[in-house]
Amino acid sequence: MRACDVCGGNTGSTNLGFVSGHQRSFVGFRTTFRSYSSSDHIHNNELDKGSTEKFWTTDLMAKIHIHKRLQLIAFLPYQVNRRTQDDASIHLQGLGDATCIANSILLHTANPESKWTHLLQGGLGLKMPTGKWDALYNGNFVHYNMQLGTGSWDLMGLATYSISNELFSTIAEVNYKYNTPNKLDYRFGDRLNVNLTSFYTLKHKEFKFIPSLGLQYEYANPDFRSAIQEEMTGGFSLKSIAGLQSIRYPFNMGISGGMPLISQFSEGHVKPNLLITCQLIYFFSIKK
Secondary structure (H helix, E strand, O other): OOOOOOOHHHOOOOOOHHHHHOOOEEEEEEEEEEEEEEOOEEEOOEEEOOEEEEEEEEEEEEEEEEEOOEEEEEEEEEEEEEEEEOOEEEEEEEEOOOEEEEEEEEEEEEEOOOOEEEEEEEEEEEEOOOOOOOOEEOOEEOOHHHOOOOOOOEEEEEEEEEEEOOOEEEEEEEEEEEOOOOOOOEEOOOEEEEEEEEEEOEEEOOEEEEEEEEEEEEEEOOOEEOOEEOOOOOEEEEEEEEEEEEEEOOEEEEEEEEEEEEEEEHHHOEEEEEEEEEEEEEEEOOOO
16 A cells, blocks of 8 residues: 655644744644545556545644744654555554754844834754654555654754734745655655745734634655655645634634645645644743
C-alpha cells in the first residue's frame, strides 16, 4: 500500500495565526484534522488502487518571551494516522517530530495618528526526529509518508508580518522547511507554506470575538530516495480558510476550517479534502 506524499509526519504546522503578534507568553493545545483521497493510478507499472487518508494531530505548543525581542516557540505533536484501501487499513498513533524555534521581533512600530501598528518577526527552527519513522504494520514496512515522523533533522526559516489597529488586523506568515535525508537515505522534499489572514475584532464586555478569512498556500518539492527522485511526489494546494476565535484573558479558544480551491499533488492523483483546526491557549506573563 502506497501512501499520499503530502501526508503523515512531514506536514506539521508551525503557524500561530492571530496569537503570533501577542506580546505575552502562552501554552496550549491545537488539534488539526486533515483528510486526503487518492484515485486509481499506475505506479511502477502496477495498479495502485485509490485510498483515503485521515490524520489527527494534537500539538502541545508554547511560546516563551525570554527577552523583549526574543521568543522561544516549541511544538510537540501526538499523531493518529489512518489509511483505508478497499478492505485493508493502516493505523498508527504516537508522538510525532518535535520542533523548536527561536523567533525575533525585527520591527515593531506604532503610528499614534493613524492608530496602525506594524510588526515584523523572523525566526529559525529545528525539527527533531522524535517520532517513530520505521514502524511495521502486519510485518511490513509502512511507507515513509504514513510514518509518525520522518527520521531526519530538518531546518526551517519563518517570517511573520502583521498590520493592525484596534479592530482590524492582517497577518502574513511564511514558513520554509529544508529537509535532510534519514538513515535510510529517504529525503522528503522541502516545503513552503504561506498564510494570509485578515481578522476583525468584536468586543462584548470582557470578551473578544474574532472572525477571520484567509488563504493558505502549500508547495512541496519532490521526494528523493538515494538521490533518485520518487515518482508522483510533490505538488501544491491553495485553500480558503475561515475561522472564529474568542478571547477572555487569560484564555483563547478558536476553530477554523479550510477547503481546497485548487490542488495538484502526486500528478493529480491525490486530492486534499476538509481541514479543521481547534485550539485552546492560556496566556501568562513571566516576572523578570
